Amino acid sequence: MPPERVRKVLKVKNICKTFNPGSINEKCALNRVDLFLEPGDFVTIIGGNGAGKSTLLNIIAGVFPVDRGTIVLDGIAVNNSREHERAKFIGRVFQDPMMGTAASMTIEENLAMALRRGKSRGLRWGITRQEQDFFREHLAQLELGLENRLKAKVGLLSGGQRQALTLLMATIVSPKLLLLDEHSAALDPKTASKVLELTQKIVNGHSLTTLMVTHNMRDALKYGNRTIMMHEGQIILDLAGREKQNTCVEDLLKMFERASGDTIDNDRMLLA
Numbered sequence: 001m002p003p004e005r006v007r008k009v010l011k012v013k014n015i016c017k018t019f020n021p022g023s024i025n026e027k028c029a030l031n032r033v034d035l036f037l038e039p040g041d042f043v044t045i046i047g048g049n050g051a052g053k054s055t056l057l058n059i060i061a062g063v064f065p066v067d068r069g070t071i072v073l074d075g076i077a078v079n080n081s082r083e084h085e086r087a088k089f090i091g092r093v094f095q096d097p098m099m100g101t102a103a104s105m106t107i108e109e110n111l112a113m114a115l116r117r118g119k120s121r122g123l124r125w126g127i128t129r130q131e132q133d134f135f136r137e138h139l140a141q142l143e144l145g146l147e148n149r150l151k152a153k154v155g156l157l158s159g160g161q162r163q164a165l166t167l168l169m170a171t172i173v174s175p176k177l178l179l180l181d182e183h184s185a186a187l188d189p190k191t192a193s194k195v196l197e198l199t200q201k202i203v204n205g206h207s208l209t210t211l212m213v214t215h216n217m218r219d220a221l222k223y224g225n226r227t228i229m230m231h232e233g234q235i236i237l238d239l240a241g242r243e244k245q246n247t248c249v250e251d252l253l254k255m256f257e258r259a260s261g262d263t264i265d266n267d268r269m270l271l272a
């Protein structure tokens with residue numbers, strides 16, 4: 001199939017977003033950004049502080065309206081749909097392990113909420129035996145022993161366990177698009193790498209179309225089939241397939257300097 005005929009899960013076209021326009025704090029966070037994702041694309045996003053990475057995810061999720069441009073999700077223009085409407089189709093995991101789960105609820109209640117996202121049947125109907133078996137099966141894949149702790153309050157879990165659970169909740173009903181915003185950045189290195197391995201297993205296992213922001217260049221190259229680099233609100237590099245596989249961190253740094261005319265002033269981005 002010629003490339004232009006391949007169905008796109010996400011089409012972000014000519015997007016502009018300026019915060020606080022006309023004020024002293026005016027900031028152009030996204031400047032004519034185009035991004036097209038095919039089904040199953042796992043795209044890592046890298047860039048220095050303030051490059052526009054989170055803003056890109058936020059405008060896709062509907063947190064802020066855009067000033068210009070269009071966002072089409074699975075063939076449907078979503079510019080005018082609100083964040084909660086888009087949440088029926090978009091799974092999100094944030095940096096903070098405290099977000100995305102309800103601490104005072106049990107593991108099974110959190111998963112039941114995720115399973116019923118966008119449906120009218122709430123928790124008041126209780127959780128069936130069948131659902132519990134389904135949850136145990138999915139939790140076992142995390143290899144954290146959580147399948148034996150369905151009745152444990154989520155507030156008792158460690159940051160890594162909580163982030164793994166959030167990941168499971170975001171994907172238990174396959175979303176059309178999964179957005180991961182530095183979801184392993186707040187964890188210790190060993191736990192972070194476990195969460196990233198899990199991410200890869202879940203994303204590949206369900207062929208989920210995914211955008212993952214990371215500050216770690218090595219992780220950006222290791223995971224996914226495509227890496228984009230942002231700088232001052234624009235996508236300045238887009239590596240895919242063999243080109244990505246053959247790129248190392250040093251190459252990426254040189255590419256960044258060539259494309260941006262800038263040097264990297266961000267230590268976190270160099271973490272590898």
Ligand SMILES: Nc1ncnc2c1ncn2[C@@H]1O[C@H](COP(=O)(O)OP(=O)(O)OP(=O)(O)O)[C@@H](O)[C@H]1O
Pocket residue numbers: 019020027028029047048049050051052053054055056
């Ligand atoms: N809600 C907001 N109101 C005002 N300015 C904002 C808002 N969100 C982001 N910005 C600004 O837009 C620019 C891009 O921010 P963004 O958070 O997208 O960058 P980022 O690439 O995710 O950076 P970081 O890696 O530091 O998280 C920054 O200058 C930021 O201060």
